[in-house]
Amino acid sequence: MKGELRIRGVCRSYGDVRAVREVSLDVSPGQFVTLLGPSGCGKTTLLRLVAGFERPDSGSIWISGQDVTALPAHRRPANTVFQHYALFPHRTVFGNVSFGLEIERRPRAEIRDKVERALELVRLAGLGDRFITEISGGQKQRVALARALVLEPEVLLLDEPMAALDPKLRKEMQVELKNLQERVRITFLFVTHDQDEALVMADRIAVMSHGHIEQIDGPEELYERPRTRFVADFLGVANLFRAEVLDVADGVARVRTEGGLSFRAANDGGYRAGTAVWVGLRSEKISLTDRTVNAFPGTIEDEIFLGDWTDWRVRVGSEVLSVGEGNVLARGRKRGDTVTLSFPPDAVLRLDDPERAE
Amino acid sequence: MASVLLLPSLALLVLLFYVPQLLMFLVSLGRRTAYGGVAREASPDNYLRALEPLYLAILGRSLVLATVTTLLCLLVGYPVAWWLARRAPARWRNALLALVILPFWTSFLVRMYAWIVLLRSEGVVNLALQAAGLSRADLLYNDFAVLVGQLYGELPFMIIPLYVSLEKLDSSLLEAAADLGADARRTFTRVVVPQTMPGIVAGCVLVFIPSLGAYLAPDLLGGGKTAYVGNLIQSQFAVARDTPFGAALSFVLSLVVVLLLLVFRRPLRSAQAL
Numbered sequence: 001m002k003g004e005l006r007i008r009g010v011c012r013s014y015g016d017v018r019a020v021r022e023v024s025l026d027v028s029p030g031q032f033v034t035l036l037g038p039s040g041c042g043k044t045t046l047l048r049l050v051a052g053f054e055r056p057d058s059g060s061i062w063i064s065g066q067d068v069t070a071l072p073a074h075r076r077p078a079n080t081v082f083q084h085y086a087l088f089p090h091r092t093v094f095g096n097v098s099f100g101l102e103i104e105r106r107p108r109a110e111i112r113d114k115v116e117r118a119l120e121l122v123r124l125a126g127l128g129d130r131f132i133t134e135i136s137g138g139q140k141q142r143v144a145l146a147r148a149l150v151l152e153p154e155v156l157l158l159d160e161p162m163a164a165l166d167p168k169l170r171k172e173m174q175v176e177l178k179n180l181q182e183r184v185r186i187t188f189l190f191v192t193h194d195q196d197e198a199l200v201m202a203d204r205i206a207v208m209s210h211g212h213i214e215q216i217d218g219p220e221e222l223y224e225r226p227r228t229r230f231v232a233d234f235l236g237v238a239n240l241f242r243a244e245v246l247d248v249a250d251g252v253a254r255v256r257t258e259g260g261l262s263f264r265a266a267n268d269g270g271y272r273a274g275t276a277v278w279v280g281l282r283s284e285k286i287s288l289t290d291r292t293v294n295a296f297p298g299t300i301e302d303e304i305f306l307g308d309w310t311d312w313r314v315r316v317g318s319e320v321l322s323v324g325e326g327n328v329l330a331r332g333r334k335r336g337d338t339v340t341l342s343f344p345p346d347a348v349l350r351l352d353d354p355e356r357a358e
Numbered sequence: 359m360a361s362v363l364l365l366p367s368l369a370l371l372v373l374l375f376y377v378p379q380l381l382m383f384l385v386s387l388g389r390r391t392a393y394g395g396v397a398r399e400a401s402p403d404n405y406l407r408a409l410e411p412l413y414l415a416i417l418g419r420s421l422v423l424a425t426v427t428t429l430l431c432l433l434v435g436y437p438v439a440w441w442l443a444r445r446a447p448a449r450w451r452n453a454l455l456a457l458v459i460l461p462f463w464t465s466f467l468v469r470m471y472a473w474i475v476l477l478r479s480e481g482v483v484n485l486a487l488q489a490a491g492l493s494r495a496d497l498l499y500n501d502f503a504v505l506v507g508q509l510y511g512e513l514p515f516m517i518i519p520l521y522v523s524l525e526k527l528d529s530s531l532l533e534a535a536a537d538l539g540a541d542a543r544r545t546f547t548r549v550v551v552p553q554t555m556p557g558i559v560a561g562c563v564l565v566f567i568p569s570l571g572a573y574l575a576p577d578l579l580g581g582g583k584t585a586y587v588g589n590l591i592q593s594q595f596a597v598a599r600d601t602p603f604g605a606a607l608s609f610v611l612s613l614v615v616v617l618l619l620l621v622f623r624r625p626l627r628s629a630q631a632l
Contacts, residue, residue: 147538
């Protein structure tokens with residue numbers, strides 16, 4: 001089906017470094033999928049494999065039902081928006097966008113038509129005559145986007161296209177790109193190391209680590225239910241504990257961290273009494289109020305003011321927990337205060353640690 | 359204040375370049391005396407003589423030699439520069455560049471004699487041909503030998519500027535071109551060539567101008583059989599002892615170079631802008 005991307009057991013090594021290990025991924029037509037991960041996790045290599053700049057050692061890549069594994073980059077129905085845009089400095093904005101159409105030897109009138117429509121699409125109408133050196137970073141990014149979109153690719157590949165933009169502009173572009181994707185309905189494969197960016201834009205997010213996909217889910221599921229320690233850590237779960245399962249009863253597991261903190265966790269079916277697990281707690285799920293379960297007295301050790309909220313570091317026994325509190329509530333507390341913190345059992349995330357298991 | 363630092367070099371330039379140029383210009387307006395001296399006059403005769411068909415033909419031949427030399431250098435030098443800048447192992451790059459410049463450690467004259475040793479009828483190449491059972495070839499004292507000498511002598515001046523611009527060429531532009539559907543050939547003509555135009559223009563200028571006045575290779579390897587403007591000028595000073603005419607020919611040659619730079623000023627300027 002047009003616009004469908006299938007990656008099957010793809011591997012790519014550089015010498016001893018296994019950059020991509022046995023990755024399989026299915027993207028249905030018109031979907032916006034983000035590859036998220038820290039630098040060196042293999043996300044860019046995977047994108048370059050789909051673009052055809054790299055060849056896999058094994059495995060296959062299919063675009064719109066066609067096996068493109070052996071096709072060179074210039075014959076694949078995929079186009080790329082490069083991290084640093086890779087715009088041609090010797091050409092104008094128009095000349096950059098028209099490049100691919102000129103290569104296809106389209107008639108002059110058609111080229112003019114399509115380029116102008118593409119420039120309108122990225123809100124650059126009227127800037128066609130400018131040289132690349134004469135436009136801003138945000139405009140360059142739009143040119144790169146128009147240059148790739150004008151060829152109506154079946155899959156659009158985006159390699160950290162926002163990395164060079166300042167934070168405010170980046171936020172605007174994220175929303176704009178998301179809207180654009182919904183309008184053109186082209187399959188997007190988007191690489192980023194920025195979890196916020198991934199959450200804002202993607203239909204599905206594949207979190208990558210050490211060359212493989214750790215978890216692939218929609219933004220909400222991924223945020224609410226990270227499956228592994230790595231994913232939880234990368235998506236900002238601030239409290240991660242190695243713990244022992246004391247007992248499991250009535251849908252509730254009691255666990256004790258290595259630092260001696262015992263609390264109840266809603267049983268997702270994965271807890272086994274007497275085994276070791278990783279558990280995680282988002283700081284915003286912990287509140288500085290009392291509850292009947294999972295309530296502990298503590299002392300404020302540190303205060304990290306973050307504008308709209310404050311990150312309190314609270315010591316409970318030998319553990320220090322990160323507790324997030326909205327700014328309206330956070331007034332009037334200070335370092336050294338004694339507080340009570342609590343969290344509901346269903347806020348406790350049970351996490352696998354495949355890295356340790358290996 | 360910093361401009362004060364320019365004064366020594368400015369003084370040197372005026373004293374050693376502009377003053378002699380002016381003197382030569384005055385000489386070029388003079389007349390040769392019976393014993394090879396210079397009689398001061400203010401006549402355009404020498405310039406009119408330089409425009410006679412005989413001398414124009416020689417100038418034309420020099421233009422052809424310079425053009426062919428430049429094109430050959432570009433043709434041979436581009437792949438070499440490409441390999442040096444983009445393919446050669448990084449740790450060998452400086453050593454390989456040094457090898458390109460190494461011939462400059464020996465006098466050009468000596469190197470031309472070395473080519474004679476290689477190309478003459480009992481030379482290295484012919485002996486090798488003979489040993490391989492082939493017949494000998496007339497390699498020396500013809501236009502082929504002149505071209506070989508010129509290509510050999512000027513090639514480094516082409517390779518170095520090409521190397522500089524190819525090294526700066528951003529690989530992601532090549533990927534972008536491929537991504538947009540361009541095969542290797544069209545990536546080369548539509549991205550690599552425009553992007554390395556500064557190096558191409560610089561290399562061509564650096565090769566063309568000295569080639570236009572070349573006289574050692576034509577003299578030694580061409581056997582002086584065909585006259586080029588460099589040999590003509592040299593012989594006016596050294597053989598015919600007609601200093602004023604030699605000076606006039608030199609100015610005509612300089613004028614040709616200036617005119618060519620003017621004609622090509624647009625590509626030259628756009629190359630600088632990149």
